[in-house]
Structure formats: C-alpha cells, structure tokens
Amino acid sequence: MKNFCSRRQFLKISGATAAGWAMASALPPWQMLSAAEIAAAEGRYVATYCEMCFWKCGAFAKVVADKVVKLEGNFLHPHSRGVLCGRGNGGLGLLYDPDRLKAPLIRTGERGDGKYREASWDEALSLVAEKMGKLATDYGPESLALFTHGSATSHFFPLVKAYGSPNVAMPSFAQCRGPRVAAYDITTGSDIGSPERLDMANSKMVVLLGSHLGENMHSSQVQDFTQAIGNRAKIVVVDPRFSTAAGKADYWLPIRPGTDMALLLAWTHLILKNHWYDAAYLEAYANGLEEMIGQYDEYTPEWAAKETDLSPAVIIETAQLMAKNAPAVALHPGRHVTWDGQDVQRSRAIIILQALLGTWGRKGGIYLASKAKLPPLPAGKAYPKPGRPALNRGGYPFAGGEGVTNVVRASTLSGQPYPIKGWFVSGTNLLAALPNPDETRAAIKQLDFLVAVDMMPTDTVVHADVILPECSYLERHDSIAQLRGRDLRLSIRQPAIEPLYNSKPGWWIAKELSRKLGLEAYFPWQTYAEKLEEDCLAWDIDFDELKEKGVVLIPNSENAYIAPGNPPVFKTASKKIELYSEELELLDFDPLPRYVRNEQPQADEFRLLYGRSPVHTFSRTVNNPVLNELFSENELWLNPRPAAKLGLKNGDYVALVNQDHIKKGHIRLKVTERIREDCVYMVHGFGLQSERLSKAFNRGVSDQELISKYVVDPIAGTTGMRVNFVRLQKEA
Amino acid sequence: MPRYAMVIDTRRCISCMACVVACKAENDVAPAHFRTRIREEISGTFPDLRAETRSELCNHCDNPPCVYNCPTRASYKNEETGMVLLHKNKCIGCKACIAACPYDARYVDPVKGVVDKCTFCDHRIAAGKQPACVATCVGGSRVFGDLDNPNSSVSILLRQHPSEVLLAGAGTEPRVFYIKHYRTPR
Amino acid sequence: MEVTVTGLNALAFPHMHIWDWRVALYLFLGGLSAGLAVMAAVLHLRKNGELVEGEAASWIAPLCVPVVLGLGMLFIFLDLEHKLNVYRLYLTVQPLSPMSWGSWGLLAFFPLSALFVLATLPERLYGWLMLDSLRNLARRLTESVRIIAFINLLMGIFIGIYTGVLLSSFVARPLWNSSILPVLFLLSALSAGAALMIIVSRSLAAKLFFTKLDIFLIAAEMTVLPLFFYGQYTSSSAHRASILPFFAFTHEYLWFGSAIILLGVIFPFALVLKLLEIREGHVTALTPAVLFRMNLSAALVLLGSAIVRFAFVYAGQLSHYL
Numbered sequence A: 001m002k003n004f005c006s007r008r009q010f011l012k013i014s015g016a017t018a019a020g021w022a023m024a025s026a027l028p029p030w031q032m033l034s035a036a037e038i039a040a041a042e043g044r045y046v047a048t049y050c051e052m053c054f055w056k057c058g059a060f061a062k063v064v065a066d067k068v069v070k071l072e073g074n075f076l077h078p079h080s081r082g083v084l085c086g087r088g089n090g091g092l093g094l095l096y097d098p099d100r101l102k103a104p105l106i107r108t109g110e111r112g113d114g115k116y117r118e119a120s121w122d123e124a125l126s127l128v129a130e131k132m133g134k135l136a137t138d139y140g141p142e143s144l145a146l147f148t149h150g151s152a153t154s155h156f157f158p159l160v161k162a163y164g165s166p167n168v169a170m171p172s173f174a175q176c177r178g179p180r181v182a183a184y185d186i187t188t189g190s191d192i193g194s195p196e197r198l199d200m201a202n203s204k205m206v207v208l209l210g211s212h213l214g215e216n217m218h219s220s221q222v223q224d225f226t227q228a229i230g231n232r233a234k235i236v237v238v239d240p241r242f243s244t245a246a247g248k249a250d251y252w253l254p255i256r257p258g259t260d261m262a263l264l265l266a267w268t269h270l271i272l273k274n275h276w277y278d279a280a281y282l283e284a285y286a287n288g289l290e291e292m293i294g295q296y297d298e299y300t301p302e303w304a305a306k307e308t309d310l311s312p313a314v315i316i317e318t319a320q321l322m323a324k325n326a327p328a329v330a331l332h333p334g335r336h337v338t339w340d341g342q343d344v345q346r347s348r349a350i351i352i353l354q355a356l357l358g359t360w361g362r363k364g365g366i367y368l369a370s371k372a373k374l375p376p377l378p379a380g381k382a383y384p385k386p387g388r389p390a391l392n393r394g395g396y397p398f399a400g401g402e403g404v405t406n407v408v409r410a411s412t413l414s415g416q417p418y419p420i421k422g423w424f425v426s427g428t429n430l431l432a433a434l435p436n437p438d439e440t441r442a443a444i445k446q447l448d449f450l451v452a453v454d455m456m457p458t459d460t461v462v463h464a465d466v467i468l469p470e471c472s473y474l475e476r477h478d479s480i481a482q483l484r485g486r487d488l489r490l491s492i493r494q495p496a497i498e499p500l501y502n503s504k505p506g507w508w509i510a511k512e513l514s515r516k517l518g519l520e521a522y523f524p525w526q527t528y529a530e531k532l533e534e535d536c537l538a539w540d541i542d543f544d545e546l547k548e549k550g551v552v553l554i555p556n557s558e559n560a561y562i563a564p565g566n567p568p569v570f571k572t573a574s575k576k577i578e579l580y581s582e583e584l585e586l587l588d589f590d591p592l593p594r595y596v597r598n599e600q601p602q603a604d605e606f607r608l609l610y611g612r613s614p615v616h617t618f619s620r621t622v623n624n625p626v627l628n629e630l631f632s633e634n635e636l637w638l639n640p641r642p643a644a645k646l647g648l649k650n651g652d653y654v655a656l657v658n659q660d661h662i663k664k665g666h667i668r669l670k671v672t673e674r675i676r677e678d679c680v681y682m683v684h685g686f687g688l689q690s691e692r693l694s695k696a697f698n699r700g701v702s703d704q705e706l707i708s709k710y711v712v713d714p715i716a717g718t719t720g721m722r723v724n725f726v727r728l729q730k731e732a
Numbered sequence B: 001m002p003r004y005a006m007v008i009d010t011r012r013c014i015s016c017m018a019c020v021v022a023c024k025a026e027n028d029v030a031p032a033h034f035r036t037r038i039r040e041e042i043s044g045t046f047p048d049l050r051a052e053t054r055s056e057l058c059n060h061c062d063n064p065p066c067v068y069n070c071p072t073r074a075s076y077k078n079e080e081t082g083m084v085l086l087h088k089n090k091c092i093g094c095k096a097c098i099a100a101c102p103y104d105a106r107y108v109d110p111v112k113g114v115v116d117k118c119t120f121c122d123h124r125i126a127a128g129k130q131p132a133c134v135a136t137c138v139g140g141s142r143v144f145g146d147l148d149n150p151n152s153s154v155s156i157l158l159r160q161h162p163s164e165v166l167l168a169g170a171g172t173e174p175r176v177f178y179i180k181h182y183r184t185p186r
Numbered sequence C: 001m002e003v004t005v006t007g008l009n010a011l012a013f014p015h016m017h018i019w020d021w022r023v024a025l026y027l028f029l030g031g032l033s034a035g036l037a038v039m040a041a042v043l044h045l046r047k048n049g050e051l052v053e054g055e056a057a058s059w060i061a062p063l064c065v066p067v068v069l070g071l072g073m074l075f076i077f078l079d080l081e082h083k084l085n086v087y088r089l090y091l092t093v094q095p096l097s098p099m100s101w102g103s104w105g106l107l108a109f110f111p112l113s114a115l116f117v118l119a120t121l122p123e124r125l126y127g128w129l130m131l132d133s134l135r136n137l138a139r140r141l142t143e144s145v146r147i148i149a150f151i152n153l154l155m156g157i158f159i160g161i162y163t164g165v166l167l168s169s170f171v172a173r174p175l176w177n178s179s180i181l182p183v184l185f186l187l188s189a190l191s192a193g194a195a196l197m198i199i200v201s202r203s204l205a206a207k208l209f210f211t212k213l214d215i216f217l218i219a220a221e222m223t224v225l226p227l228f229f230y231g232q233y234t235s236s237s238a239h240r241a242s243i244l245p246f247f248a249f250t251h252e253y254l255w256f257g258s259a260i261i262l263l264g265v266i267f268p269f270a271l272v273l274k275l276l277e278i279r280e281g282h283v284t285a286l287t288p289a290v291l292f293r294m295n296l297s298a299a300l301v302l303l304g305s306a307i308v309r310f311a312f313v314y315a316g317q318l319s320h321y322l
C-alpha cells in the first residue's frame, strides 16, 4: 500500500522496532551492523500471551536493553503453535504507539469534547471511588454497568461484583458469538468452544458460510484451514464476496446476502430426502429425526436457488459432497454470527446439519473437548447479593452470561427496569462495537458517570469523565489462561518490561480502587504475581516452569473422537442432540429452523456488508503504527457493473447514505469483480473520530455509523447488523 | 555445504501479512520499506474468479545481476550458503543493484543511507532458527531449507510438486521456488 | 486482472524511482564532456592541426572537458546515498559492473583531460598555472599535443559509450536493456560535443566543419532513435510495454510524450538550420544573424541531448517485468 513517511516520523518509532538499536547506538554510526552482529545482541525472552485479539496466542517477547524488539510464537501453545499472526507480530506497534494514554486524565470540558487534564493516580482513583460511592447511595450499586472485553474483564468483573452490581455486558455475546452459543446450548448442551473445536486439519471437506478465514485471523484456526488446503480437502465457501478463503475454494457460492438459511434448509432437505444422513449416529446420539421428516419438503434446491441466487446444481453438488465426505466434514458454525436477527435459528440449522452428517465427535468433524480438570481454587470472599435482579439479559431466554450490551444500553436510555447511571468501560470501544452509535451516544448523555480503562484514546474513551491508562499486555500480569481443546493447557501472561509512562496494570487499578472503596478483602494479595503463584500452588502446577515455558500441560487421557468407552456428552435435557427443540417450542419459538425472508435492497441500494482485515482487530489496531502502515484506511468494495452505472471508478471517493438518511463520507472505492452487484463491503473498525489517534482519526468510514438499524434476535437478544442498505454519492 | 532456498506454496498463502510484519521487526526495516511483500492476483469476472496469492522476497539468485552491477563488491553472493548478502560498510548507495534487480527486492534504508534487502535472515540461520517470515507463516506457505539435503522440507516439496521461479526468462536463476498447484490430481 | 501488492517499497511504488535528475544530469554532462573531448581532439588532429591556427576553441574546448566532467561527477556524487564510502569504488575492480569500470574510467579520464588542457593552453595564459613545474610540464606536453589529443579521443569514446552501457546492462529494466542504447548515447554525446564546439569555436572554418560533422551525427541519431523504438516494439512484451510512456500521450505520461514530440521537432529543426548554413556558400564574415542561427541550432542539439538522457533515465525506471 502507498505509505510514505518522513524521517522524523521514522525516528519516533524506530527505537521501538529496531532489533539492534541497543547495540547500534554503542557503535560509531557509520559502522553498519550486519544482521549477524545484531543477533549477537542476544536478549532475554519473556513468555506471555498475546492480546492483539482474543485468541490468546502464546508468545515470547525478546527484550534487549529494556526494549521489546521482537515477538515470537510459542510452540507449546496450542493457539499459536509457534506462529503469530500479523497483529501478534505487530504488538510492538501498540507498546510503542506514541498516541498511547500516558497518565490518568480527568475531564475538564463537556463530555465528548475531548478536553482533559492530567491527574495523579491517587486523584483520579479517588474521584472514581467517590463517584461510585455516590452512585451507590443515589441509585444503588446495580445502577453501575460494566462493559468489558478481553483480559481486563478478570480484574474489573470482580470489582464491580464486589461493589454490588451484576450488570456486566460484553460485545462478544450480543454482537458476536451470542446466537451460536445459544444455538449450541439449545441443541447440544454445550458450545463448540473458542477455539472452535473443528478438526479441519483432518477434514476431507471444509464448508464456510461467511467465515472468512484468513481475513478472520485466529492463528491456529487459520493454520488448520491451510492444512486442510494442503491436504487437498474440498473447500466450499459461501460468501457474497470472493474472500481470501473463497480464493482457495473448490466451490465458491456467491450467495445473495441474508439468504443463507435457504441454502442450509435446501441442504438439509437433500440430505433428508436422499437418506444421506448418518442413521446409526443419529439413532445413538440425536433426538428429533422423525419430527424433521416432512418438514423440509418445500425447501427444494430449485426453491433455494431462487432465494439465494445460486444454481440448483451447485446446491445439490455441494450437498452430495458433504454426504460423501461425512463425517470428515468441518461445517464451520461462524463466529460473528449476528447478521439478521434470525441468527440463533440459522446457527441451529448449521448444527443440525453437523449432526445429520454425524460430525460431532468424529475425526475431521468436531473433536471432543478434553475433560481434564483442575482442582478448584480456594473460594474467595463471597460477593454481596445484588439488591435488584440483573437486568443485563433483558429477559431473553438464551441470553448468555456475558450479558447483552444493547439491553444495558437500552436500560440506560429508558431508566427501565431501573436506572443505569454509571458505566465502567474496559477493553471495549462501544461506539465501534454496538450498532446504532447514536443510541450509544444518547445513553452516554444520560450517565452521571463514565470511567474508561484503556490503553488508547479511542472514541468511547474520550467520552469518559475519568480515563485510567492501562499498560499494554506486554507490560503486565493477567490471569492465567485456561486453554481447553484436545487437551488442557495453562498459559501465563507476564510483563516483558516495566509499564511505560504513568500507565498501570489492570489488576493494580482494580486493587487500588477496591482499597478506596473499602473492598480490598476481595483482592487478598499484594501483587498479581503473588496471586498467580497461589493459583498455581492450588492447581499443583510448577509456577517456575510456567513462567519459563509460558505453557504447561495438564495431562489427561481423553480421546478427541467418539470411541467405545469415550461417548460424547450432550448436556441437553434428553442427553442427546436435540434436532427438534422442545425447549424452543415451549417458549413459542420454531422448534425447527424455518425460512423467513429477509428484506432485500431497493434497486439503487446496496446491502452494507463488513468484515475483517487480517492485519487489524476491530478498531483497536487502526492506530497501531506497524499495522496502520499495511492498511491505513478501509475501502468500499463495489462490483464494476453498478460502478459503471453510477459513473464511479476505482479509487474514487464516495459518501454513503443509508436507509435512515445517515450520510458518512469519504471512503475510497475498490471496484472489484470480487463482490456481488447487490451489496458493498468494507472492513470494520475504521472511521474513528478521536482526534488523539493521529494515524486513525477520520481515516476511512465506520460501518457502525451506517448501521443505524439492527434486528434483535428474540431468542438471545443479539443484534443482527447486516440489515442496512446504502446508496452511494460521489465525492469531490 | 548447505544450499539454502525457499519454497513458497502459493495455495497455502492466505495473505495474512504476518511474514511482512515479522520481517520488519526482526530486521529493523524502516517504515514504508519492506523486504518481503504479498501479491494477490485475481483474474476472471464475477462469478468465475481465480485467485493467486504469493509472497515475494529476494530470490538469492544464483546468477545475481545485483551482485554483478555492484561497483564496490558490497553486494556479494556467499559462495558457501548461496545467500546474496551485503557488506553494508562498503555500500556507497549508488543504487545500481536496485536498478539491476528484476524483482524490486532492494531498497535504500533511509536512515543508514545504504541499500538493504532480504538476507534470508542469515543471523537467525546461524543461530539455528528459521527465517522470521518462515517461522511466523500462518499458512505454512513459506518453507526454508537446504537443497543439498534430500530430506529437507524444501527438497521434499520440490520433489513432490511442480514448481516455478519468478521471471525465469530474466536468467537470474532464483533460489525461491513457487508451487502453484499440487502434483497428484485433486 | 486485479493485482494488489502489500509491502512495496516506496522506491518501487507507484513507480520505481531509483535515480532522479541528478543521474540524468550526470549522464548528460558526462556524455557532453566525452563528446567534447572527442571533438576537441578532432580539432587538433584534423588536417594536421590546420584548424587549430588562431582558433580559441583549441584550448577552450579542452578546458571545458574537465570542467563539464567535474560538474557531472559532482551530480553523481550528490546522488550517492552514502557518500562517505565513495572511496570504496577504488578499492576494487568489478569487471562486470559498468559502474565500476565507469568510475575507474572517469578516474583516468579526468587527469588525461587535464593533460590535454595543459598541452593546449596558449603560452600567454601560463600565468594561470600557479607552479613552475606545471608550466614546464605544459610546455613539454605541447610537443606531444597530438598524441594526447588522440588518447583523449579514445577516452571520450569510451566514456561516451559507458554512459549508455551503464543503463543498458540492466536486464531488469526493459527500456534500457538494449544494445542500441550505448550507440544512441554515444551519438548523442558526440553530437552534443560537436554542438558545443560550434558554440565555442571562433573561426568560420571550424564552425562549418563541426556543423557538417554534426549533420552526420544528428542524422545518425535520428536513424538510431526510431530503430531503438522499433527494436523494443518487436521484442518481448515487457520491452514493448517499456516504450509505452513515450507514445501513450496520456496525462500520466505527459512528460514522456512531450519529450518525444520535442525531440521530433528539435532534431529536424536543428538539422534544417545546419543544412541551410552549409548550403549558403559562406560569406567571409559571420553576421550576427548567422551566428545566432548557428548557436541556436547548436543549443537545440544540446537540449535534445539532455532530453534524451532525462527521458530515458526516468522512463527506464517505469519499465519492468513483474
């Protein structure tokens, strides 16, 4: 990509990236170092795990003269297997981003105008404690909501619970995996997990519905996917866009957006009609096959072809292939599955197919989770029982423990069932993560108090009354990650260097706040290292080994596949896979997935689609100098035919106007055959409006600002977001 | 003596850029400069599209025009390992090597004022490690090893699959080989 | 085909930009000094030195050679990214690198052209030479001026060719990678040298002589240039694509299209002017009008020669294989 930068710009960050600078500076400047000499500057390696996304890959930080100069993958770690992705490698850019939050800030101007003054930690934390105290007296502690995501959760969730509020919410449910979690819960009794336990490395066939693996970069999962390619597994990719994964596929099904359910039902129809299902498997492990018979007759390939804009032949061919390769078929359930508000049912349709093909617990399908156990940790002080019931699930029957962000936001706006007057935000950029940011901004206006713990002055952060600068994951301890996959491993995060500037680890912030709130009994340790050591003691783990190797294995003898003596466990009422869900039926939902047509765009409209760039994680990395260099602004993908009709060419800048007349400007067009004519696509996370982000400010357009409409899934409360339509306007 | 080479399996490259970022950190590559890059080619019209994705870097050519054109012998071919490397202290920055390289593999380091390029991470090889880009290749697309060792992964891959080099016609005899399809019918 | 490349060096993107005006200027000045050395030598060698009689160009031209050369070398030096290491050029000989033999060649050319200066300097100007030993040397050299002239002639041809070979040796750059290029550059250097001779010489005889010479050189250049493009056009697709900038006449390639048009005007125009001059069956004295015409046509040739270098240096860097 085009990126030129001045020498001064370079000098600013060079100190950060330079492998050999420590050495180099000791030598006369004209004496060039050879790479070998640089290597001689052997540093120390500190084991940790990555927080550039939520996959938690094991990493080693190479430290030379108190500078982290390189990050490498940890071979023992099942999520990285020695490999870090681009963002993982780019962690240095976060650590040394000159725009980082450097000291506690207290708002001096109006909320949202970005005016702050620096404060000492003592002053800032006292202010937060004072506000929290006042909130508890004025409205009760339940009126404080915690929005959180990532490692910060393990520090602030206990703090907020100790304070007395049950109202926590993470975008990882209602804007992400929620529908899938609910669907597995309903159908198999337990989630497919994160990492998804797909046995792609052994699959004969991989089917992806919108999962754009490769762009969706979760290291070990993508490694498995490319292993499948290397093994010459059949790859089927269903995506309106010719994604990277589609580029590797044997079958690319450029489906009409929002019609995946029709395809899934047609596949189901074919498998049922032709008896391509695994009868013995279903007999043993599933309930409801009889109820399904006859329910799918109308969903013929010809019918689905009309809905999906695919050919009946390709629908039949791919179904046949699945049947032929079953059970070694990895039918990916998707991860960000909040598309159109019918998401739990669509996820269920996928799970039902997985079951019909007999893939759960079978080689090449879905492997079984290790059952290894750790001894329980000694119970800490019990949290107080909240005075009022949690409102964070909004009465949705299958809303998960991670809470429903949009429900908390709605309660903040409406004051119902009781007022939410304070937000504690850590590790999430709500304005980028939740649909309809106008609603978020309106809710923020209702607040008495907003505190943010973050590393970067992102859009939500600069609305806070108090900003608490957390140090990056490379400068702190966090909780030990428990990685349950084929086996159970533990992984440690420990500081590679001391916190830069006046930033502090999350645990320290939580503990200091607890002291000021009189809740220190919930944090009964001096340092987090001490706590981790105690945890290890309780688990009978060698702490020193963990510190050194970064990962320890909890031995177990489980088999990853169904075998005599190793049956799958389904935690449903019937202890079987529930193809037909009586649970849903009781709640007046369809017990079997059915087709309900989604609204389609007008002739001059495009459905707004979005996804990932492999070098960015949502909004959090856009300002990262190392990653920004590779992808500094998002582009709008548009098919050449509508482009020609609109008189637009590649590289033109356009503004987008959505169905609610919201106009967002200035995004560069990528005119490409790689997308259908009825939709446009952009990478999520751009168009940030915080002026303190020198590289990210106003670069590209935020998909979220155009997602003013969302459809809530009645089963899980999750927000379907691909229901917005845009028109294009050429810009000068 | 090892004859080092890289084999790049384009089918497995998912253009994730991990290699690009890792290379820059490992080798202190200046902003806006790169020793390796990712090229994505899409041909055809909707919906009949084909994609090829590959990483590119210095080919460590056996017949290296960059070396021949270097007036100071700053650019040289290490006869033992076959790596095309640089004595940076001999480089005057005349850029003849840049002009001579058909692969645009070289650049002027704006800070040090000398030319630089991929070194096959010789310092890591010396320490018994894989090149940084190979070690972090998420797709398992980049494979590094010794052509003289019949059991090295590069030798095995080259035996198993048809391979090609970039711009074979330029006569540079690259040591970076590309596998674009697999031998046995799919 | 849609091609996206992530991780291109600023140098290579959007177009490769290794060498800029400094190198173009160096190639022009280097070529000019080479051509001038040849022409100055010819002046001395022609008709047993008859033309030298009372001709100021006989010493001014040789004097211009090291000056122009030095200026040219200054610009190539300015282009070096690591000037402190420049001595490295002279710690090695790299027979395969034109840059190497060019730098050695320049190293030899410079003193040789200085000897030429000494050998041709009129005695009345010996005051310029600070040292007695220099004066003695000059006096002695004067005796072998024709040998020195001959050596300078050979050296000039060598340098003239070298400036073209420097570019043509790059297989990687299809526009440059043609064996016609050194010929073109040599012709262009010689014609520029002849043009400069026309300007610096005083006598009608000398002026006319170099005008005639220049006519042949320009004619040759005008033959070789289309031949070059023809050769590129009929070669590989990369070679064919490499001349596109000259003939696309689009906004993007404005400068290259203009260069071609300019050359298409300048050379014929200069040629016609020159033909007119020799046709005129010359009067004894040079009227200001004739002088102006002569100088104008010479200046045009110099301009044309500069345009050739600039156009080729820049356009060559747009051409590549990948």
Ligand SMILES: Nc1nc2c(c(=O)[nH]1)N[C@H]1C(S)=C(S)[C@@H](COP(=O)(O)OP(=O)(O)OC[C@H]3O[C@@H](n4cnc5c(=O)[nH]c(N)nc54)[C@H](O)[C@@H]3O)O[C@H]1N2
Pocket (backbone or CB within 6 Å): A051, A149, A150, A151, A152, A171, A172, A175, A176, A177, A335, A336, A426, A427, A428, A429, A430, A432, A433, A434, A435, A453, A454, A455, A456, A458, A470, A471, A472, A473, A506, A610, A611, A617, A618, A619, A620, A621, A684, A685, A703, A704, A707, A721
């Ligand atoms: N329109 C649209 N909306 C979406 C999505 C989409 O694709 N399109 N994706 C959805 C999905 S799948 C998800 S999971 C969510 C993700 O939503 P978020 O998790 O909110 O995503 P980010 O935008 O990355 O915001 C992360 C915030 O955490 C901060 N942060 C990063 N690391 C740390 C740390 O170590 N400590 C602290 N204290 N803060 C840190 C960052 O600076 C940033 O402010 O978004 C959802 N929303």
Ligand SMILES: Nc1nc2c(c(=O)[nH]1)N[C@H]1C(S)=C(S)[C@@H](COP(=O)(O)OP(=O)(O)OC[C@H]3O[C@@H](n4cnc5c(=O)[nH]c(N)nc54)[C@H](O)[C@@H]3O)O[C@H]1N2
Pocket (backbone or CB within 6 Å): A053, A054, A176, A177, A209, A210, A211, A212, A213, A215, A216, A217, A218, A238, A239, A240, A241, A243, A255, A256, A257, A258, A259, A260, A334, A335, A336, A337, A339, A609, A610, A611, A612, A613, A614, A615, A616, A617, A618, A681, A722
């Ligand atoms: N690099 C990177 N990787 C990430 C993340 C990141 O931020 N950056 N985030 C991680 C997280 S938290 C999550 S949840 C996952 C999300 O990763 P996925 O679940 O793969 O992401 P989605 O956003 O659902 O999918 C985007 C793709 O869906 C396609 N699509 C759009 N509409 C439709 C449709 O109607 N039907 C079909 N079949 N396809 C459609 C788009 O064209 C695009 O290719 O990614 C994870 N991986």
Ligand code: SF4
Pocket (backbone or CB within 6 Å): A050, A051, A052, A053, A054, A055, A056, A057, A079, A080, A083, A084, A085, A086, A087, A088, A089, A217, A218, A219, A220
């Ligand atoms: S997938 Fe990449 S960003 Fe995510 S944890 Fe692993 S290395 Fe870090």
Ligand code: SF4
Pocket (backbone or CB within 6 Å): B057, B058, B059, B060, B061, B064, B065, B066, B067, B084, B100, B101, B102, B103, B104, B105, B106, B117, B172
């Ligand atoms: S790729 Fe270029 S720089 Fe590398 S050896 Fe070949 S010619 Fe030289």
Ligand code: SF4
Pocket (backbone or CB within 6 Å): B069, B070, B071, B072, B073, B074, B075, B086, B090, B091, B092, B093, B094, B095, B096, B097, B098, B115
């Ligand atoms: S720039 Fe340096 S390495 Fe390249 S040819 Fe000139 S001296 Fe040799």
Ligand code: SF4
Pocket (backbone or CB within 6 Å): B022, B023, B024, B026, B027, B035, B036, B057, B117, B118, B119, B120, B121, B131, B132, B133, B134
């Ligand atoms: S081998 Fe080393 S220097 Fe070369 S591209 Fe890979 S990481 Fe960069």
Ligand code: SF4
Pocket (backbone or CB within 6 Å): B012, B013, B014, B015, B016, B017, B018, B019, B020, B038, B054, B055, B133, B136, B137, B138, B139, B140, B141, B142
């Ligand atoms: S790391 Fe590997 S898979 Fe990723 S872009 Fe580089 S070569 Fe391709």
Ligand SMILES: [Mo]
Pocket (backbone or CB within 6 Å): A172, A175, A176, A177, A335, A336
């Ligand atoms: Mo997510």
